Amino acid sequence: MDKARAKAFAGTMIGVMNGGALALMCSIGHRTGLFDSMAGMDPSTSQQIADAAELDERYVREWLAAMASGRIVDYDADAETFVLPVEHQTLVTRAGGPLNIASALQNMALLAQVEDDVVEAFHTGAGVPYSRFPKFGAIMAEESAARYDKALISEIIPNIPDAVEKLTAGATLADVGCGQGHALLLMAKEYPNSTFTGMDFSAEAVTHANERAKELGLDNAHFVERDAAQIGEIDAYDFITTFDAIHDQAYPHQVLEGIHAALKHDGHYLCVEPKAESNLADNMDDPVAPYVYTMSTMHCMSVSIAGGGEGLGTAWGTQLAMQYLADAGFTGITTHEVRSDRTNTHFVANKN
Ligand SMILES: C[S@@+](CC[C@H](N)C(=O)[O-])C[C@H]1O[C@@H](n2cnc3c(N)ncnc32)[C@H](O)[C@@H]1O
Known part of the structure; x- marks a missing residue:
């Protein structure tokens, strides 16, 4: 029993669990238009983001928590604002065309x-x-x-x-x-x-x-x-x-x-x-x-x-x-x- 290997594998499995969860949340971010809305926004509160995407604030806030802890969006704890970094935008927005991985993640729910x-x-x-x-x-x-x-x-x-x-x-x-x-x-x-x-x-x-x-x-x-x-x-x-x-x-x-x-x-x-x-x-x-x-x-x-x-x-x-x-x-x-x-x-x- 290689304890270091077992510990590393625990990290791998936690990564799998979080990756699977985030895959579903990214699919939702794509389908609801949240990523596309956020791409045009300065750091904003969950209410501002929900308003821009014309969605329910409570759901958007919970989604943002997953996105922030998953390091897909940046979070400012003091200001309680969220932003989709410009470096991330191509991979999760419709503007990214064939590079938009969030669109492909709809396959996970399928x-x-x-x-x-x-x-x-x-x-x-x-x-x-x-x-x-x-x-x-x-x-x-x-x-x-x-x-x-x-x-x-x-x-x-x-x-x-x-x-x-x-x-x-x-x-x-x-x-x-x-x-x-x-x-x-x-x-x-x-x-x-x-x-x-x-x-x-x-x-x-x-x-x-x-x-x-x-x-x-x-x-x-x-x-x-x-x-x-x-x-x-x-x-x-x-x-x-x-x-x-x-x-x-x-x-x-x-x-x-x-x-x-x-x-x-x-x-x-x-x-x-x-x-x-x-x-x-x-x-x-x-x-x-x-x-x-x-x-x-x-x-x-x-x-x-x-x-x-x-x-x-x-x-x-x-x-x-x-x-x-x-x-x-x-x-x-x-x-x-x-x-x-x-x-x-x-x-x-x-x-x-
Ligand atoms: C992976 S999809 C690709 C669709 C399309 N070419 C594209 O790039 O969006 C495979 C397509 O092949 C069709 N297909 C699979 N088996 C077939 C068959 N035996 N005869 C005709 N179409 C078939 C499916 O209905 C499906 O539309």
């Missing part, structure tokens, strides 16, 4: 809602279906929109060979597992001469996406309810994209083969997947690895298993992804790092 199902699944080996995550689509859409608003047109599309030129002139692009369709709509707006098709098996997401296309007056974008494992089209698209939509598939081989078949002979595929190595040993020093494996256990792996699938997991990683892409027939596979999308690897591949 996962907690299915904890009973996941515990049960540990005993049975069964999965937890998408239908058990009613808020997943909206949270995912919010997170990915921040990322793609910043980088899709300027940094990501130019990584695909011929894409800017062909999409400007008029081409066809499909986005598989498109969710609420934000990425596709950004492209449809940027490239009015091209035609865009979004596919997702969530009827709710597809309806939302079609309504949004209508609101934006984008008649070159439409969305269809379809299982990615049954795309069923041949030589139809110049480009196909998937954004975080392969690792949680029940049948990823089948999906990739369908994408390969649906591309035209000179077509290209952009496959965006969570950044990870395929072996746990190589992810040990990744600072977000515990978060990634948790998301996997409680969502990505379990929705795949629920569909009768293999449960690849969020951290299936670069090496396995390269292998799956090659197995599906893709050639010239390259990987790209995107500055505003540090948590993903962007694979670009040719049909032939």
Whole structure:
């Protein structure tokens, strides 16, 4: 028994407990707009902060106590005021765009809602279906929109060979597992001469996406309810994209083969997947690895298993992804790092 190690581990576990608690409170700070309100304020009392955010003072005061003791906001005990330091603002406010971690922390409450199902699944080996995550689509859409608003047109599309030129002139692009369709709509707006098709098996997401296309007056974008494992089209698209939509598939081989078949002979595929190595040993020093494996256990792996699938997991990683892409027939596979999308690897591949 190494007493120093035991003591250090007690500190680790207390850190886990406080981190979990603060994760929920940061999610609340994001959803209520408290962080955004505080970003524009000088040191203020709980009443002033509650008034600015149009919230109940008693709740705001208790939230501020957690934020202050968690060292997320600064507290002046004499003046009884709180301030969100400028150095912290990017990571917890909407102005931070893809760097806003408070937005991602909404996932903690989402996962907690299915904890009973996941515990049960540990005993049975069964999965937890998408239908058990009613808020997943909206949270995912919010997170990915921040990322793609910043980088899709300027940094990501130019990584695909011929894409800017062909999409400007008029081409066809499909986005598989498109969710609420934000990425596709950004492209449809940027490239009015091209035609865009979004596919997702969530009827709710597809309806939302079609309504949004209508609101934006984008008649070159439409969305269809379809299982990615049954795309069923041949030589139809110049480009196909998937954004975080392969690792949680029940049948990823089948999906990739369908994408390969649906591309035209000179077509290209952009496959965006969570950044990870395929072996746990190589992810040990990744600072977000515990978060990634948790998301996997409680969502990505379990929705795949629920569909009768293999449960690849969020951290299936670069090496396995390269292998799956090659197995599906893709050639010239390259990987790209995107500055505003540090948590993903962007694979670009040719049909032939
Ligand atoms: C992690 S989300 C990504 C959504 C979107 N691409 C984004 O970046 O915001 C995965 C999406 O794939 C969809 N999906 C999962 N399995 C699918 C399947 N077999 N067929 C069609 N869509 C599927 C889900 O409904 C979900 O919208």
